[in-house]
Amino acid sequence: MKIFDTMQRRKVEFEPIEAGKVRMYVCGPTVYNLIHIGNARPMIVFDTFRRYLEYKGYEVNYVSNFTDVDDKIIKAANDEGVEPSMISERYIAECKRDMSDLNIKPATVHPQATQEIPGMIAMIEKLIENGHAYVASDGTVYFDVASDPDYGKLSHKNMDEMMSGLRELKVSGEENKKSPSDFVLWKPKKEGEPYWESPWCKGRPGWHIECSEMSQKYLGETIDIHAGGEDLIFPHHENEIAQSEGASGKTFCNYWMHNGFLNINNKKMSKSEGNFFTVRDITSQYDPMVLRLFILSAQYRTPLNFSRELMEQAKASYERILNCTDKLTGLLEHAQGDSLSTEEQEAKKQVEGFIRDFEEAMEDDNNTANASTAVYEIVRVANASTNEHSSKAYVAYLLDVIHKLCDGVLGVRTERKTEALDQEIEALIQERQAARKARDFARADEIRDKLTEMGIILEDTREGVKWKRA
Ligand code: AMP
Ligand code: ZN
Numbered sequence: 132m133k134i135f136d137t138m139q140r141r142k143v144e145f146e147p148i149e150a151g152k153v154r155m156y157v158c159g160p161t162v163y164n165l166i167h168i169g170n171a172r173p174m175i176v177f178d179t180f181r182r183y184l185e186y187k188g189y190e191v192n193y194v195s196n197f198t199d200v201d202d203k204i205i206k207a208a209n210d211e212g213v214e215p216s217m218i219s220e221r222y223i224a225e226c227k228r229d230m231s232d233l234n235i236k237p238a239t240v241h242p243q244a245t246q247e248i249p250g251m252i253a254m255i256e257k258l259i260e261n262g263h264a265y266v267a268s269d270g271t272v273y274f275d276v277a278s279d280p281d282y283g284k285l286s287h288k289n290m291d292e293m294m295s296g297l298r299e300l301k302v303s304g305e306e307n308k309k310s311p312s313d314f315v316l317w318k319p320k321k322e323g324e325p326y327w328e329s330p331w332c333k334g335r336p337g338w339h340i341e342c343s344e345m346s347q348k349y350l351g352e353t354i355d356i357h358a359g360g361e362d363l364i365f366p367h368h369e370n371e372i373a374q375s376e377g378a379s380g381k382t383f384c385n386y387w388m389h390n391g392f393l394n395i396n397n398k399k400m401s402k403s404e405g406n407f408f409t410v411r412d413i414t415s416q417y418d419p420m421v422l423r424l425f426i427l428s429a430q431y432r433t434p435l436n437f438s439r440e441l442m443e444q445a446k447a448s449y450e451r452i453l454n455c456t457d458k459l460t461g462l463l464e465h466a467q468g469d470s471l472s473t474e475e476q477e478a479k480k481q482v483e484g485f486i487r488d489f490e491e492a493m494e495d496d497n498n499t500a501n502a503s504t505a506v507y508e509i510v511r512v513a514n515a516s517t518n519e520h521s522s523k524a525y526v527a528y529l530l531d532v533i534h535k536l537c538d539g540v541l542g543v544r545t546e547r548k549t550e551a552l553d554q555e556i557e558a559l560i561q562e563r564q565a566a567r568k569a570r571d572f573a574r575a576d577e578i579r580d581k582l583t584e585m586g587i588i589l590e591d592t593r594e595g596v597k598w599k600r601a
Contacts, residue, residue, distance in 0.1 A: 132187075132496045134356070135432060137364060138285050142496055145386065147355050149552045153184050153191045158239070158359035158367070160341060161198040162222035163207045167407035168361075168422065168437065169393040169400035175388050175423055175542070176431035176499065177358045178235045182540045183493045185601075194349045195238040196225050197341060199245050205324055212270040216245070231412040234542045236376070242345040244336065244400050248327045251336045251344045254378050255316045255329075263377035264316055266305035270332025272317040276310060279373050285367035287362035293365075302304040314370050316340050320425055322408060332352055339370035351377040358388040361432075363596070389498075392430045397436055408437070409427040420543050421446045427499040427541055435480075448507060452537060456545040459517065459530045475525040478516035482532060483511045489536055499541065500510060506537050556587055559594050 133142040147153050157177045160170050170173070174195075184191050199219035208215040230237070238450035255272055256263035263278045269339075276282050283289065293312050305315070315337035320326035346354060352375070352576045357368065368387065375383035392399045400407045413422050425445035429435040471479060484509045513529045537543050563578040582589060586601045 132147050133496050134386050134388060135496045137389050140287070141260055144385070145355075147189070148385070151189060153189045153356065154345045154354040155181065155193050155356040156190060156342070156354055157193070157195045157238075157357075158363055159195040159197050160226060161201050161203060162219045162226060163201070163204040165403060165409040166226050166410050167400055167402060167409050168413055169407060171229070171233060171422070172393045172426055172431075172435070173358065173360050173390050174230060174235050175233060175572065177388070177427045178180060179427060179499055179540065180358075180388075180431075180497045180541055181236065182542055183497070186535070186540050191239075192350060193236075193238045194240050194242065194345065196337065197243050198243060198341060199223065199243045200325060201338065209323065219243075219245075225411075229414070232414055232438070233410065233423055234420070234544055236542075240350060244341040244345075245325075246368050247341070247345055247348065248336065250348050251325075251340050252317075252329050254340060254344050254347070254374065255336075258316065258374060261377055261380075263373070264507070265309070266331050268293070269307055270317075270319045270334065271305070271307060271315060272378070273308045273313040273419065274316055274329050274373060275371065276314070276373070278314040281376070282373050283313075283369065283458050285372055285560050286367075286369050288365060289508065291571060296419060308371075314339065314366060316374070317571045326515060337597050339367055340374055342367070343371045343374040343383075345450050346383075347375060347379070350440060352381045352383075354384050356386045356388060357384040359390075361389040361391060364389055388431075391429075391434045392432055393437045397434075413442075417442060417446060418449065420506050423541070423543055424449055424503065427543075430496070430500045432496070448503075449543070450512055451507070452533070452543070452545055455513050456530065456533060457547070459513060459533075462517060462519065462521055463523065463526045463530065465519070465578070466521055467525040469524045471522055471528075475516065475522060477497050478512055479525070479528065481512050482509055482529070485512070486532065486536070489540075493540065502536075503541060506533070506534065506541065509533065510533060538601050551592065556585070560589070 132145045133244050134145045135142045157173060160166050181191050181193050183515070197219070200215065200225065204215050204218050207218045212217070255264060258274065259266070265270055265276050266272050283293065290312070296412070315331055317331055317334055317336055318333040319334040324335065325336055357371075359368065372383050394400060395406050397455070398404065398406060410422070421442065422445075424436070425442055428445060464498075485505045488508070489502045489505035492498040492505060509532060513533070517526060517529070534547060537545050559578055559582055565574050566572070566574040579589060583596070587598050590597045590599075
């Protein structure tokens with residue numbers, strides 16, 4: 132299997148440290164708001180990659196953090212007049228709901244920065260001991276970039292480039308550092324900020340040390356794969372390497388994977404620019420699986436421009452998949468025969484060819500664009516080669532293939548959700564009718580509000596209550 136490694140700038144053959152096992156770390160979101168669909172891109176593409184590794188039989192130890200202490204969280208907390216932990220806990224819960232809607236498997240561990248402070252302090256102590264960090268007069272601890280001859284090996288930036296990009300930082304409150312490229316490992320608290328005791332001052336960790344420590348704690352000193360969006364290459368991942376290797380003296384990570392941006396009008400979607408859609412905005416209009424298919428429709432390293440047109444295409448593709456599995460599930464109920472007809476054997480060969488295409492695409496640096504195309508081809512053959520005379524063995528084979536590749540690897544559910552949902556809606560409507568009969572109007576209104584929240588519009592007609600989706 133080939134992976135494009137950002138450090139080597141080419142596709143290389145993947146070889147895990149330990150046979151049959153993969154240790155993988157994916158940088159997670161800073162939790163101060165609902166996640167946007169740009170944040171969902173790394174979650175979806177690396178979840179799909181993980182699923183493919185599992186399909187190949189690897190045991191994947193997958194770690195993805197939540198950054199739950201940060202300036203933006205503190206600002207959001209101050210704006211609302213609540214504790215920062217209220218903000219981060221709320222948005223971790225919301226993020227987990229989005230992840231579940233998008234069928235993103237929970238990580239093996241989702242560490243949170245605020246729960247890992249002692250480990251970070253120990254790592255910073257180690258860096259000071261090894262001559263890679265120094266304490267400034269105000270108690271700030273900096274990483275000493277000049278102490279690391281390898282600094283820049285991931286981003287391939289030279290010192291001059293880095294300096295020109297970083298000069299401004301020196302002006303903005305970090306005057307005590309020896310060089311503009313030095314970065315913060317620990318910083319003193321400011322009024323009204325959360326803080327922890329440390330050997331240097333009451334304060335909190337810098338952002339980069341968080342991932343170095345959590346990666347080492349949960350995956351060991353050397354890991355197989357580290358991933359995230361390409362904006363993290365510099366400085367975040369460059370700094371993680373400097374810290375982790377400075378502390379352990381060992382290679383931090385063997386393969387670096389970075390996804391391209393999700394753009395709107397060819398500009399990066401980002402909260403600070405204000406040009407974003409939250410996952411919630413989109414999943415209130417489309418099935419979350421349509422968003423998943425849209426994200427997977429491009430190879431993960433290429434930029435992907437969000438558009439309604441592409442979403443509509445993904446929606447149509449998803450409908451085709453669902454129509455196919457509906458048809459096959461229906462046929463399976465009455466189909467008989469446990470051997471394949473000659474035509475079915477021929478069609479099965481075609482399907483096997485597309486399974487190979489699927490696997491080749493995934494083996495070629497997680498090319499989910501070509502892998503999805505292979506699934507659409509399988510769906511096309513499945514539709515064309517089945518009818519009420521199909522053998523049970525053939526129909527069951529097709530369903531199994533689609534479940535393994537589409538549900539299993541692409542993470543795109545092929546079961547229609549709406550039926551269960553319809554039942555749930557009907558049950559609520561009946562409960563509302565019963566409440567009205569019992570003249571419990573408060574309860575009846577409560578149920579109506581709940582239905583409205585679910586995007587259901589009720590109409591009281593002479594023939595009874597009718598409902599439709601908004
Ligand atoms: P953040 O919360 O900004 O630290 O981002 C969490 C993850 O989402 C990181 O891996 C970012 O690189 C990634 N990310 C943020 N915006 C985008 C975008 N527009 N397209 C793709 N990935 C993004
Ligand atoms: Zn990180």
